[in-house]
Amino acid sequence: MISRALAVVLLAGVSFPAAAQQFSDNKVKIGILNDQSGVYADFGGKWSYEAAKMAVEDFGGKVKGVPIEVVTADHQNKADIASNIARQWYDTEQVDAIMELTTSSVALAVQGISQEKKKIDIVTGAATSDLTGKSCSPYGFHWAYDTHALAVGTGGALVQQGGDTWFFLTADYAFGYSLEEQTSKFVTSKGGKVLGSVRHPLATTDYSSFLLQAQSSGAKVIGLANAGLDTANAIKQAAEFGIVAGGQRMAALLFTLAEVHGLGLEAAQGLTLTEGFYWDRDDQSRAWAKKFFDRTGRMPNMIQAGTYSAVLQYLKAVDKAGTDETEAVAKNLHEMPVEDVFARGGKVGANGRMIHDMYLMEVKKPSESKQPWDYYKVLATIPGDEAYIKPAESGCPLVK
Known part of the structure; x- marks a missing residue:
């Protein structure tokens, strides 16, 4: 017969919220990887990181009761540095998805690693249409624009x-x-x-x-x-x-x-x-851009607004799936319409390309x-x- 004290211990071991059990490491962790010190530092840079944090805040800071964390790093426009950071994030720092990825060589390299690790990447900073062409991935998405x-x-x-x-x-x-x-x-x-x-x-x-x-x-x-x-x-x-x-x-x-x-x-x-975005397009874009300006001192471009959209859509997909498991989240990202301050009536193609005006x-x-x-x-x-x-x-x- 189990003693009362032991029963309490056993119950304590299974008393976490059911939702938390569906999330790796009991959190959702997103990495913003881009150029923060070189020729593209204003193009995306630390401003994309701020946009990502805004998306988390606007989502409510948690998904299914699980906290959301955003980390960032500078890849210096070098594919080898970006690859090392991506592997470290995936292997030892519990990052669930990597986003932004300015510079096409970097984005292609990290998308390859993400596919190998079965992790989601959403590119907003790089341009090459190869990301959703010959180098497409079941877990890779291209968001803000592309060369085409x-x-x-x-x-x-x-x-x-x-x-x-x-x-x-x-x-x-x-x-x-x-x-x-x-x-x-x-x-x-x-x-x-x-x-x-x-x-x-x-x-x-x-x-x-x-x-x-x-x-x-x-x-x-x-x-x-x-x-x-x-x-x-x-x-x-x-x-x-x-x-x-x-x-x-x-x-x-x-x-x-x-x-x-x-x-x-x-x-x-x-x-x-x-x-793919202009802050003065309409009342909704102006209101969101003012919030961005109040915390950064500048108006957003399509990379920064696109990063906000990508993070927000990822969190919506996680919320719908009830888990951060890659296959389930990727399925939702492919199926869910994109409707936010960046994209109106956006949709994701089978190749991972988000289609918007x-x-x-x-x-x-x-x-x-x-x-x-x-x-x-x-x-x-x-x-x-x-x-x-x-x-x-x-x-x-x-x-x-």
Whole structure:
């Protein structure tokens, strides 16, 4: 017969809430892994971490009574460093999902590790459409934008406006190649021509030789297939060479509100670009952006707003599943609609691509801006089904 004291001990051992027993380590832990010190520090950086924390707070701080934790690290735009951090997070620090992942080489590496470890990754910072193409994963999701959507937006629009000859300045890694290739396809499909291209290393400081080649090509549009400080520095130096004054146009194929702010309207005015979010879109986006501004001193771009959306949707999927078990959460992420401040009527394809509207923007002249961070004119809304590759055509081996 069991003694009263022993019975109390046995009961105490099983008295945890039933929900907690469905969660590894009795918590949900999310890692925000991105560039916090290099060329993409403003692009995502610590601001994406703040957006992730906002999502947790807005969700209520717990899921099914289990606490939610967010950690962050700087991968320094190096795939080997990112891979080491990802393995450590998964193997010893009980991280359930990794998100943001600025830089395509990093995102591809971490998505591979996540698939190996059967963990979820949601990419908001990297661009390459290979993440939901040939390198897709059953546990991998691509959220805020990709190279195809940028090419449809900026590339297609400028050709229709008369920019029918192009020369590319391209970042010399996977993201740049993909962005140039896909934009070139849209330029030629609209009847335009690509006159040439030149590749530059990541974090280049001197663009003079590259810009001279672009200038001498005579192309009507110089497409900047790079991002962050690389794009900003190229635009600054292009002004010194008188490229825009000479009649050529600069197309920033991946440029966000953060980089426009850093560059200033005087230098950035007239640029055409594509983003998946604008803080001044409507009352809901303005209200959320004000909360973001109050804690960061800046307005969010599509990377930061997309990270908020990704974290929030992940938590909704966990809540619906009643567990942080990867297969169950991934199933919900594929099936649940995305409806939040970032995406309206969003949906996730079988290849993990979150399909949502994109926006073609033109940077305002200083005289057109009515208040701080009032930088964009929305030229067009690009429906998600037009912006993104159809899952069946993406090359993802998971899609039948």
